[in-house]
Amino acid sequence: xxxxATLAAALTLVLAATPAAAQVTAIRAGRLIDPATGTAxxxxxxxxxxxxxxxxxxxxPIPAGADVIDLSRLSVLPGLVDTHTHQAMxxxxxxENNVYYLTYILDSTPLRAIQAxxxxxxxxxxxxxxxxxxxxxxxxxxxxxxxxxxxxWMPGPTIIPSGPMIGSTGGQFWPTPEMYKQHDIMYPxxxxxxxxxxxxxxxxxxxxxxxxxxxxxxxxxxxxYSVDDIKLAISEAAKGGAKVEGHCQTAEGVQRAIDxxxxxIAHAAATPEQHAEMAEKGIFLNSTDTPFTPYRGSxxxxxxxxxxxxxxxxxxxxxxxxxxxxxxNDRMKKADGEWMSRGDLEINFLLTWKAAGIPAPDILKxxxxxxxxxxxxxxxxxxxxxxGNYADLIAVAGxxxxxxxxxxxxxxxxxxxxxxxxxGVMTPAKGxxxxxxxxxxxx
Ligand SMILES: [Zn+2]
Numbered sequence: 001x002x003x004x005a006t007l008a009a010a011l012t013l014v015l016a017a018t019p020a021a022a023q024v025t026a027i028r029a030g031r032l033i034d035p036a037t038g039t040a041x042x043x044x045x046x047x048x049x050x051x052x053x054x055x056x057x058x059x060x061p062i063p064a065g066a067d068v069i070d071l072s073r074l075s076v077l078p079g080l081v082d083t084h085t086h087q088a089m090x091x092x093x094x095x096e097n098n099v100y101y102l103t104y105i106l107d108s109t110p111l112r113a114i115q116a117x118x119x120x121x122x123x124x125x126x127x128x129x130x131x132x133x134x135x136x137x138x139x140x141x142x143x144x145x146x147x148x149x150x151x152x153w154m155p156g157p158t159i160i161p162s163g164p165m166i167g168s169t170g171g172q173f174w175p176t177p178e179m180y181k182q183h184d185i186m187y188p189x190x191x192x193x194x195x196x197x198x199x200x201x202x203x204x205x206x207x208x209x210x211x212x213x214x215x216x217x218x219x220x221x222x223x224x225y226s227v228d229d230i231k232l233a234i235s236e237a238a239k240g241g242a243k244v245e246g247h248c249q250t251a252e253g254v255q256r257a258i259d260x261x262x263x264x265i266a267h268a269a270a271t272p273e274q275h276a277e278m279a280e281k282g283i284f285l286n287s288t289d290t291p292f293t294p295y296r297g298s299x300x301x302x303x304x305x306x307x308x309x310x311x312x313x314x315x316x317x318x319x320x321x322x323x324x325x326x327x328x329n330d331r332m333k334k335a336d337g338e339w340m341s342r343g344d345l346e347i348n349f350l351l352t353w354k355a356a357g358i359p360a361p362d363i364l365k366x367x368x369x370x371x372x373x374x375x376x377x378x379x380x381x382x383x384x385x386x387x388g389n390y391a392d393l394i395a396v397a398g399x400x401x402x403x404x405x406x407x408x409x410x411x412x413x414x415x416x417x418x419x420x421x422x423x424g425v426m427t428p429a430k431g432x433x434x435x436x437x438x439x440x441x442x443x
Contacts, residue, residue, distance in 0.1 A: 022050030024066040025391075025417065029076035031399070032056070032385065035368040038361035038401060040075065048391040051417040056387060069419070074395040074411055077364070078385050079129025079157070081371025082346055084245070084266050084286035084322035087123075087133050087159070088116035088141035093329045100136065100326070101173055105186050109138035116145045119342045120156045125426050126343025127394040127410040130375050130383070131157045132286075134215045134245055134266070135165035136189055136326060143210035143443075152438035155420050155431025158382060158392075160213050160375050163206035165247065166191045166199070166233070167217030168224055172247075190217065199229060200236050207240035210443050213376075215266075218246040219253025230260035243376055245286065258283060264374055266322070268308045275315040284374040285312050286322035291351035295331040302352070310356040320374050321367040323349050347408050360404040367407075391417040 025048040032044040045062065047055040062068060089100065089112070096102035107115070116137070123131060133142040142161035149156035165171060170180070171190025179185045193202040203214055214237040218225050225233075234244045243263035248254045254270045258277055264284035278285060289309050292302035312319050323346045332340045340348070353363045372383030381389045394413050398406035413421035418430050436442070 024049050024054075024063050025069060025419075026060075026062040026066045027069045027076065027393075027414075028072045029074070029395070030072040031075040033075055033077040033364070033401060034385075035077060035361070035364045036384065038365070040399070040401065043072070044076075046076070046385065046391075046393070048414070048417045051390055052381070053385065053387055053389055053391050056385065069412075069422070071395045071412055074397055075399055075406070076385070076393055076395045076412075077400065078368045078372075078383060079392045079394050079413070079415070080127045080367045080407070081130040081132075081321060081375060082123070082128055082323055082325075083132045083264070083284070083320040083371050083374050084134055084288055084324055085131060085346070086136045086324070086326035087119045087131065087145060088112040088137040089326040090115055090119070090328050091326060098327065101188060104138070104189055107138075109141050112138045113141035113144050116141050117148065117154065117156070120145060120149075120159070121154075121426075121428070122342040123346065124155065124157050124343075124413060124415060124420055125341065125410070126347055127396075127407065127413055128343065128346070129157050129392040129394070129413075129415055130160070130371060130377055132160045132162075132213060132245075132375055134162045134213065135247075137161070137164070138189060140164075140209050146212070147210065147443045150438065150442040151436035151440060152433050153436060154433075155415060155418060155428045157415070158375075158377060160377070161211055162213045162215040162245070163209055163211035164189050164191050165215045165217055166193050166202045166206070167220050168192065168194050170221055171217055172220045196229070196232055199232050203233055203236040203240075207237070207242060211240075212242055213237075214242050214244045216244055216246050218248045218257050219250045220247065224253060225256065227256050227260045230257060230262060234260060234262065243374075264320075267324075268305060270308075270312070272311050272315065275312045275317050278312075279316045279318070282318060284318045284320055284370070286320055286374075287312060288322045288324035289349055289352040289356075290324070291349055291355075293348065293351070295329055296327070302355070305352055306355045309352060310358070313356065313358050313362065318370050318373070319366050320371045321349065321353075321363075344408075350404055350407070354404065361401050363404045364400050364407075391415075 027046040029044045031040040033040045045060040091100040091103040146159035167190045173188040191202040193199045245264040246257040246262045247266050248269050266286045268287040396406045400406040411424045
């Protein structure tokens, strides 16, 4: 081929391959908080091009034509993480008397997927940009939620879905013989896996349908999983790039999970000695620390929750912010009579962390960096505010490094480079689309 033709062909290729220039946004951050170190830099400029951060610094030139967002009176920080929640589950006092087995019957998968979409927008409004959604999601409503967000139908946090929990016969419930033997009578939302073959099959089934993490019921039944069972689930999950979280409600179950080398343990059954062992092995703790409020809990349960969280922090366990939030009642109102949003309700778990006397920088680290690590999103360029990462960031008035309650009033939210909330008001219009604009294959 003559040289001129080659050059022309090359130019054509370059022109064809160059996408339309992405919109550049420049954010002026009064204080840019790094939760990993508990420090803040003042007067920083963050450049965002399309979905990602391209520059950060005090002397970064702002390109002509850039959208400038002035957060110079605010503290800018990464988005928050809830490492254990259930977006497609809301059990109620009426009609189901808080029995979530009845929610399975009363609320269909499609209804619960729509509830999840609503909940998740409320969580993004409160600054949560990553959510681990671990079971009780009907038939994969959690995966549908993730796909709708990933494909660009709607804005939302990055969802790490587990699909149905995998457990030995019965899951967390005691189904009747009629239910167990004939699954056409309402059966609880668990995959029964009672042998090595069934465990492998269950893990593969969840991965096939889009789970990004695997949730195991370790000790929901006296015949729960052995160390070898758990190890098998871990190695099978790893083939699909997923980590395993264990629901543990006894110290014996916690020990089997620790001995198997599990990624994360949910709830607060670990003893002080086990906290020390978890810290040594780097196992994450999602202790789901429910506060005592007019709408939930008891003083006695709260005291125990606070003491356990305090002990885990003292032992230097990798603690995360986890709520297990999946309920609603008509006492969830603010002093002015307005409903609390699902985001308000989750942020209110700060009551427990403050009662445990955990310093604000450590709470902030648990709510961000440790959560990103557990959700395993850092390898995908998500989480910390760094050049090359997705532009997920929030801003609050005040300083959450000294007053963690500053997080109760999120003024600004950006997810994947799109502004979702500004001046304290949701402005999500740019995140809604009439089709899968980010690609129909994304899941
Ligand atoms: Zn849970």
